[in-house]
Amino acid sequence: MSNTALLERPSTTTSPARPALRLVTDRPAPVAPAAPERHLPAGTTPRGFALYVGFDEIKAAASGVSLGTIVDALRRTLAEVAPAAETYATVAIAAQGTGGRDVDVVRLALHEPSAVARTRAEEEPDDDVATGHVVVDISRKRVVLDGESAALTFKEFELLQYLVLREGRTIERTELVSSLWQTGGVDAPGERTIDVHVRRLRAKLGRYEDIVRTVRGVGYRFDRHADVVINYGHGTPSPDRF
Template sequence: MSLALASAPTARTAPSISAAPVRAIADGAPIARLAAPAAELASPAPRVRAVPEGTEARGFVLYVGIDENKATEDGTTLHRIVEALRRLTAEVAPSAETYAAVALAPEGAGGRDVDVVRLALQDPAALAKQREAQGDVRDDSDRHPNGVIIDISRKRVLLDGEPAGLTYKEFELLQYLVLREGRTIDRHELIDSLWNADDEAPSERTIDVHVRRLRSKLAHYQDIVRTVRGLGYRFDRHADVSIRQASTPSPDVF
């Protein structure tokens, strides 16, 4: 069992810039130390690596690989690690919001903990590396010219090459399930995650209505969204389902 902590700052503060000494040499004159004005040293903040033009960084994900046994050997627990990271985040950036989730894997699965976490949380770079290691480097469209293409990067769903015509909330619902593939999500989690605090929270029956409409638009592929009686809903990937993700992981991923 391992964990990931996502942090999304809601406000930015400009870094403090101290005037560093600058050495100047002029026509054999002695070296003089000049303090450059802060305004001259100030420059636009560097862009975060891998963030394309036209987008902005809204937070980050820190993958932490450690199972419960290793945590116990270190004299701690996963919960204590999460709380320590949250306290540090609050100290460094009080305006930041945090969300932590535990990545689960079958007992005895093996592999490096951090790699297991990245794969469990659908990190695009880790998924690409896994496909390459398995010798599968074809594009999704080559694998599934017909079938379901869930294009998270473009916020669209194609059924046999035709747009499914999902509403914004229907796509959000499907995306939430897809990014947590194989895990049953209860209705309360869907309400808490997909509706803002300022919105009027829907009832559990409203969630059922949204799911029913979503499944209707998925037509003969509707069974990729499973109803787990008494528990909630789950996304089950079929052989004819392809998922495309953006090159930069979304901070919403778990």
């Protein structure tokens, strides 16, 4: 009987240690569904994913959990299904009373590209961006010095942004390297050569180079300065980790 499961009784010579019944089937083994086709820009490849969770502390408490508990559970699950995967968790913060779906607020607070693109038309035009001698525009990934855009590379902006979002905290060189460069990457600097990247960044900041301060023997720090304006756009990014 094809494609049916049979319960086959053992012969009288069957050892008593064997089970009384044995499941026999000729059904083929299940085949995992094919991965959906991805339409990616030429020359690119997926390197991971981000899961945005809209769930504030009040809702979490009402469910008998905390945000940290949820993160820990997700990490344990990931460790089981993909032990080699690396993780990083950050909490999204927004002004009290911010309207909209929780998950949309989270996506905007963390500057998820498609969420930002959908709300770009609602942003103030470039001429209306908050003015100052130095404008670090997180939402548009640029730095404006005395009204002129600074020619920072992507990595130089990332370096400055990392310090800005951790205002007042001294960041060790090892943390900068591990957070901003792929581990083992060919372009990853050492703990000392990170100083070269900082020097290049400072050179492009010109007379405002001291907004990136050196803490001798430790690393670097960004301190708020009267001449500096930080434009976060929609939401306020948070560097807090679980």
